[in-house]
Amino acid sequence: MTVTEEDWHELERPHDSPGRSSRRLHPDSPLDVFLSVAHPGGQRMLVLRADARSADHIVRSVGRLPRAAGIEMQLSAVSRLEYELQLVLTANDLREVFNPLVTDVADTARSAPAAADALTAAVSRFERWQDLLRTVGTDGLGAEARRGLYGELLVLGNHLLSTLSEIEAVESWTGPTGANQDFQLPGVAIEVKASAAKHPRSVRIASERQLDDTGVPHLLLCMMVLDERRGGSGESLNRRVERVRGHLASAAARARFDGLLIQAGYLPGHHDLYEEPRYTVRDLRFWHVRDGFPRLVESDLPEGVSDCTYHVTVSGLDSYLASVDDVSMLIGGAHE
Numbered sequence: 001m002t003v004t005e006e007d008w009h010e011l012e013r014p015h016d017s018p019g020r021s022s023r024r025l026h027p028d029s030p031l032d033v034f035l036s037v038a039h040p041g042g043q044r045m046l047v048l049r050a051d052a053r054s055a056d057h058i059v060r061s062v063g064r065l066p067r068a069a070g071i072e073m074q075l076s077a078v079s080r081l082e083y084e085l086q087l088v089l090t091a092n093d094l095r096e097v098f099n100p101l102v103t104d105v106a107d108t109a110r111s112a113p114a115a116a117d118a119l120t121a122a123v124s125r126f127e128r129w130q131d132l133l134r135t136v137g138t139d140g141l142g143a144e145a146r147r148g149l150y151g152e153l154l155v156l157g158n159h160l161l162s163t164l165s166e167i168e169a170v171e172s173w174t175g176p177t178g179a180n181q182d183f184q185l186p187g188v189a190i191e192v193k194a195s196a197a198k199h200p201r202s203v204r205i206a207s208e209r210q211l212d213d214t215g216v217p218h219l220l221l222c223m224m225v226l227d228e229r230r231g232g233s234g235e236s237l238n239r240r241v242e243r244v245r246g247h248l249a250s251a252a253a254r255a256r257f258d259g260l261l262i263q264a265g266y267l268p269g270h271h272d273l274y275e276e277p278r279y280t281v282r283d284l285r286f287w288h289v290r291d292g293f294p295r296l297v298e299s300d301l302p303e304g305v306s307d308c309t310y311h312v313t314v315s316g317l318d319s320y321l322a323s324v325d326d327v328s329m330l331i332g333g334a335h336e
Contacts (some may be wrong), residue, residue: 001103001106001107002099002256003099003102003106004255007035008035011023018039018040019039020036021037021039022035022047023035026107028110030109030114030117031054031109031119034047035047035102044089045086046087046106047085048086049078049083050085050115050116050118050119051082051115054119057120058075066127068129068133068134069091070090070094071087071088071090071098071101073085073086074086087102087122096258097262097268101126104129104263108121108124108125109121141266141273145265146237147228148193149265150237151194152175152192153237156173156244157240163331163332167250167252167256168185170256170257173257176263177260180209180210187216187217188330189213189216190219190222191221191222193223194226195224197225200225201314202311202313203311205311206309207309209297211296213289214299218288219289221312222287223285223287224281224283225284226279228277228279229278230277236274236275236279241266241274245257287317287321288320288322289320295312
């Protein structure tokens with residue numbers, strides 16, 4: 001479920017007495033999850049409620065709960081037997097950020113096996129958002145992150161949306177969530193790399209899991225070479241965002257897309273930062289990552305070695321090339 005402004009409107013109706021209006025999310029979660037609005041102040045919050053035993057480790061570390069400017073994490077005792085972990089919006093200018101944040105934290109808690117694990121996962125997930133907000137800051141995404149986001153949006157618009165339904169295409173975009181690959185479908189995963197080098201000789205791989213095809217029938221690596229310049233006839237990151245959004249007629253797909261943009265660091269209020277530079281695609285290639293492809297995967301590493309970053313030289317990869325028809329067929333096959 002994607003939390004939108006409409007989800008808050010009913011909860012924000014004026015009340016005559018102090019208290020909270022709440023709506024339960026994810027009844028199948030290992031703990032109780034609510035969207036809530038406190039009255040009379042109208043403060044929005046996500047509430048995770050658990051028994052005291054499950055919350056004990058959070059109680060003991062309450063002084064170390066993470067905070068982000070304008071969004072706070074608090075622990076509150078409901079009774080001797082219950083606690084609430086609350087994510088509270090304290091700055092209204094972060095409303096557009098708060099919606100995807102609570103969606104992500106609630107989904108993360110829902111996926112945990114037990115209440116104590118759900119609370120730990122929620123704290124960890126909020127710390128990731130805290131890092132994102134701190135990293136992006138007031139200057140927006142750095143040059144490499146902008147190119148990477150542009151590349152993912154190009155693949156989303158040109159290859160996923162042309163083959164899948166809107167919601168399937170948008171939900172397949174997993175790069176902003178920290179997944180191992182940028183796009184994940186039941187039958188195929190796609191990792192996208194973008195470079196502004198004139199003749200890139202290699203592709204940087206961020207971890208030993210990025211090109212690991214364990215559990216997925218097909219894995220594709222995409223390399224996009226971009227001409228990047230100020231002015232000219234190229235396409236800005238803003239224009240690429242607008243073009244993808246223009247293909248989304250479904251309100252649910254648009255809400256999910258906008259939330260993922262925020263998770264990628266494309267924050268509301270930073271629009272003016274992304275009118276430049278402009279990008280033009282000079283080269284675009286897909287490779288099948290399969291047996292024989294040069295890569296490091298987790299099962300190949302000696303014990304005690306992890307968190308590997310390495311480069312794959314692009315010369316000699318011709319035998320792994322995938323045509324556009326191959327890519328469409330794999331995406332379409334995954335859809336079936």
